Amino acid sequence: QSNGKVYESQYSGLGNGMPQQQQQQYAAAEAAQQRRQQRLQWQQWQQCRNTLLHCVSVLDQQHSFQLLDCKHLAMLVWSLAAAGGQVDTDQQQQQQSPIVHNPSSNRRPRTSSGFSVPQQCVQQIVSASRDKLAAGDSQSQALLLRGLINLGAQPSWQWLLRFYEATEPQLDRSSAKDLSMMAGALAQLKLRPLGSWLARFLQASKALAESQGFDAECLVTVVAAVAGPSWGLVGAAVTAAGSVQKAAQQQGQQMEAIAPGWQAAMQQQLLLLLPKLSLLQVSAMLRASAALQWSLSSPACVCSMLSRALQITQHHSGTARPQQQQQQQQVVEA
Numbered sequence: 001q002s003n004g005k006v007y008e009s010q011y012s013g014l015g016n017g018m019p020q021q022q023q024q025q026y027a028a029a030e031a032a033q034q035r036r037q038q039r040l041q042w043q044q045w046q047q048c049r050n051t052l053l054h055c056v057s058v059l060d061q062q063h064s065f066q067l068l069d070c071k072h073l074a075m076l077v078w079s080l081a082a083a084g085g086q087v088d089t090d091q092q093q094q095q096q097s098p099i100v101h102n103p104s105s106n107r108r109p110r111t112s113s114g115f116s117v118p119q120q121c122v123q124q125i126v127s128a129s130r131d132k133l134a135a136g137d138s139q140s141q142a143l144l145l146r147g148l149i150n151l152g153a154q155p156s157w158q159w160l161l162r163f164y165e166a167t168e169p170q171l172d173r174s175s176a177k178d179l180s181m182m183a184g185a186l187a188q189l190k191l192r193p194l195g196s197w198l199a200r201f202l203q204a205s206k207a208l209a210e211s212q213g214f215d216a217e218c219l220v221t222v223v224a225a226v227a228g229p230s231w232g233l234v235g236a237a238v239t240a241a242g243s244v245q246k247a248a249q250q251q252g253q254q255m256e257a258i259a260p261g262w263q264a265a266m267q268q269q270l271l272l273l274l275p276k277l278s279l280l281q282v283s284a285m286l287r288a289s290a291a292l293q294w295s296l297s298s299p300a301c302v303c304s305m306l307s308r309a310l311q312i313t314q315h316h317s318g319t320a321r322p323q324q325q326q327q328q329q330q331v332v333e334a
Contacts, residue, residue, distance in 0.1 A: 042084070049083050049115050056080070060121045065128040070136025070144065073129045077147035080117055086152045088116035122153055130159050133166035138174040141167050142181040149185045164197045171197075171204040179205055180218035183225035190230040198231070202259030209269040216276045220284050223266055227288035233258070234291040255292075263292065267301045274308050282309045283330040 056076070059065055065073070129144055136144070145163060148155055155163070167174075167182065174182075179201065186193055193201065205222050208214055214222070227234055233255060255263055270285065277285070282305055289295065295302045309331045 045083055049085070052080055052083055052085070053115070053117070056117070056121045060118075060124055065124045068128065068132075070129060070132040071140040073125055073132060074136070074140040074144035074147060077122075077125060077151065078143045081147045081150035083115070085115055085117040087122050088119050117151060122148075122151060126153070126155060126159060130162050133162050136166065138167060138170045138178045141170075142174070142178040142185075145185045146181040149188055154189060160191070161194075164194045168194075168197045168200050171200045172207070174204060176208050176214045176218040176222075179208070180221040184221045187225035187228045187230065190228075192230055192232045198233075199258050202226070202262050206259055206262045206265045209265040212269060212272060214269050214273070216273045216278075216281055219266070219269055219273060220277070220281045220288075223270075223292075224284050224288045227291040229291075234293075263294075263297070267294070267298050271301060271304055274304055277305075277308060279309060279312045279331060282312070283333075286331065 059068075068076070126148065133141060133144070141163065145155070171179070183201070183205075192198075209219070225231065286302070286305055286309075289302055289305070313331075
């Protein structure tokens with residue numbers, strides 16, 4: 001489930017050509033069966049959750065988190081997050097806690113099928129990992145940060161500073177998946193990365209794009225993060241610049257100064273991957289391209305995305321499920 005497997009219902013496609021009332025009945029039956037399947041999956045996860053919590057409890061009691069390296073700390077945090085864990089923020093928080101609750105983050109809602117991870121244990125993991133980040137590889141570093149965010153925790157600025165220092169020298173050797181996990185996590189924190197780290201990140205992602213090293217999901221995540229307002233690379237005020245065209249020109253000059261050729265490399269990689277993009281990914285790229293002013297700097301790229309969206313919607317015309325209809329609406333809004 002954490003790897004993105006999609007449950008295919010036996011009712012799939014039965015509503016084609018049916019009256020609207022029958023289509024709604026099929027859709028309701030499909031949704032009910034999917035809910036039953038999800039409940040079964042969560043029940044099967046229960047034994048995994050119990051084992052994970054027992055492992056964490058034993059490690060905490062024996063003060064053994066410091067004995068784990070960055071890789072195993074990352075695996076532990078990622079496992080807790082993948083199983084549906086969330087930091088128990090109801091406990092009393094210490095003033096100098098290495099993590100703080102982030103109410104503005106896009107954390108998953110607590111459900112009956114999730115479970116609470118004691119905050120004290122997560123604090124011990126974060127404290128132990130801070131000194132182990134430098135010795136970790138880029139995959140472990142990315143997993144650790146992504147796992148902490150998925151758990152609903154926000155690392156302190158001291159921890160993030162150590163993260164930047166440890167990951168910056170390895171960005172050139174990082175995979176597309178590692179870069180996308182780092183970018184997505186930092187964007188979710190709504191924090192602007194350090195200037196030197198950001199420049200190195202843009203150069204590394206540009207090199208991957210030029211070697212066609214991105215898949216569709218990783219490319220969308222990286223571009224959407226760079227286009228986010230928290231990274232401070234987009235959003236030149238039109239009133240200050242005098243016109244939309246001048247604002248776009250200033251923004252493009254700023255991007256070129258930090259990472260020459262980054263936007264062109266990303267656009268070229270996007271065009272190659274366009275046939276593989278889903279409707280939701282096209283919607284995300286349209287929003288990012290609006291922030292990056294690609295409609296002025298590269299209108300052909302934007303037109304190609306619109307053509308891809310039209311191709312998908314025409315394929316599902318008349319048979320779109322509620323989820324697909326919602327994605328189509330997101331494209332229209334973008």
